[in-house]
Amino acid sequence: xxxxxxxxxxxxxxxxxxxxxxxxxxKKSIIEMFDCDKQALLKLPEKDFEVVTCIVRKAxxxxxxxxxxxxxxxxEPKYANRKVQVKLSYNKVVFYDKELNKIAEFDRLYGDxxxxxxxxxxxxPTLSRRPNSLFHSSFADMFTERLRQFLLGGTAKLRGVYMxxxxxxxxxxxxxxALGIADKAAGQAxxxxxxxxxxxxx
Numbered sequence: 001x002x003x004x005x006x007x008x009x010x011x012x013x014x015x016x017x018x019x020x021x022x023x024x025x026x027k028k029s030i031i032e033m034f035d036c037d038k039q040a041l042l043k044l045p046e047k048d049f050e051v052v053t054c055i056v057r058k059a060x061x062x063x064x065x066x067x068x069x070x071x072x073x074x075x076e077p078k079y080a081n082r083k084v085q086v087k088l089s090y091n092k093v094v095f096y097d098k099e100l101n102k103i104a105e106f107d108r109l110y111g112d113x114x115x116x117x118x119x120x121x122x123x124x125p126t127l128s129r130r131p132n133s134l135f136h137s138s139f140a141d142m143f144t145e146r147l148r149q150f151l152l153g154g155t156a157k158l159r160g161v162y163m164x165x166x167x168x169x170x171x172x173x174x175x176x177x178a179l180g181i182a183d184k185a186a187g188q189a190x191x192x193x194x195x196x197x198x199x200x201x202x
Contacts, residue, residue: 074118131159
């Protein structure tokens, strides 16, 4: 099973295919018996019951919140060493500040290995101020080979320019599209932010 929602859909389809099967005692179909059962069901509540766990966690000095030491969620750097409210459902992890304003939402991580969830758009300003951190960041794993070689083989100033350009680009487009523009800029060896933004018409 790779996705619990897809699994539930398939289980429902399998149940639906059993509707016409005869019960071994009553010899009635399953759907007939179910229609009978429905008459005795109570009315559902007007509001959905949210099946979640709410807890308080403290982000570490890098703005990370850990669960079981293995599943790590990166919040914005400004939340470093601060307590946050966390709402856990079976498939989502949502973080709130002390005023219950939403900070970030992630797909919930599962498994026994070390897993990390991060919204890189929120970390681009930090990367632009500390461009050499790209050498130790998994963000570079998202680059094309051409962009990776161009930036990691270039100067700190060049890396900073591209991170600042990505900051601007992600204000109006998705990160993957912004990275595509950065790759084109690297292919033309652009070194100025205006030239990079020009490719996107910004």
